[in-house]
Amino acid sequence: MFSNILLAYILTSTQPLWVQQWSWATFVKKAQQSQRWLPFTIAVFLVSVPVFFQAPLVRIWPMLSLIMTGGWxxxxxxxxxxxxxxxxGDLLFGFSWTWLTGSIYWGWLRWEPLLHLPVESIGVPFAxxxxxxxxxxxxxxxxxGSLFGTAVTDGYFYIAGLIPSWRQLMQVDPSMAMPIFQNAIALAGTPWGISWAVVLAMTLFGVGVFPLQSPEPQWWVFGGAVLSTILVDSLFLVAACFA
Known part of the structure; x- marks a missing residue:
């Protein structure tokens, strides 16, 4: 039925055939691009959710956050x-892993940075x-992809000497956190800290963009998860500077 309608349109249209073909090809191309960009966008969103929604939730109700994994x-x-x-459903299944590991670490183990990456990696063998x-x-x-971004961010904390600040922030009252923030920003603002921030940001950009050459949705999701790390880290830096 659809083919008959399309054929009738081509036969009765006053437009040249090459214009119709170009329009149809453009439509198909845009549809394919949207099918790639939508998973990419959702992946970026899902990486941001644990940072801006789960983080405050897990500090107050860690068990609720952990139970929500079953819902996801x-x-x-x-x-x-x-x-x-x-x-x-497939994408949400992967998100369930990030939610589970985030609930465990930030709920009960956030005082020890050395445990962050091992806990976030517990799903790797299964994946x-x-x-x-x-x-x-x-x-x-x-x-x-989300785990890779986490590993790069943690690596920067080690390289820039920010791990002591991490420990202190997790232990002090929020009202006393400002001097710790200022010290961390000062360390990140040194030539050493800035240089490594640029190197690691370029690494994230390269690893995130390269998979986008493939039409397969899993690579666009991977790229979105990696590239979103740059966005999230940048937002945190801006927030820290204006805190």
Missing amino acids: LGVSLYLLRTKETELW VWCLWRGWGKVGNWFYL
Whole structure:
């Protein structure tokens, strides 16, 4: 039926055929691009959610945040049941890993920076196993992309000497945090801190942009998760400067 309508339009249209072909090709190209950019955008959003929503929640009600992992997982499994929503269920499955690990660390272990990356990485064996089996490519690559961004950010904290400030911020009353913030900003503003910030930001940019050459949604999700690290870290830096 659709092919008959399209054929009738071509035969009765006064536009040249090459214009119609160009318009149709443009439409298809834009549709394909939107199918890539939407997962990318959602991935960026999902990386930002734990930072701006989960962080304050987990400090007050860590157990509630942990229990919510089951809710995310349930919605994910429901969306995975149909072809139309399979991609979003897959992506939400990977997000469930980031939510779970974030709840565990920021809820009970945030006072020790050395445990941050190991806790955030507890889902890696499962993610690698799933990818080896060819299952959950979108969600698992989202989780790994988010984890890569976390690893780079933590690496900067170690290189710039910000780990002591991290420990102090997690232990003092919020009203006494300003001097610690100022000291951390001073360390980050040294030539050493700025140089490494530029190097690591370029690393994140390169790792995030390179996968976007592929049409596969899992690579766009991975790229979005990595690139969003630059955005989130920049927002934190701006907030710290104006605090």
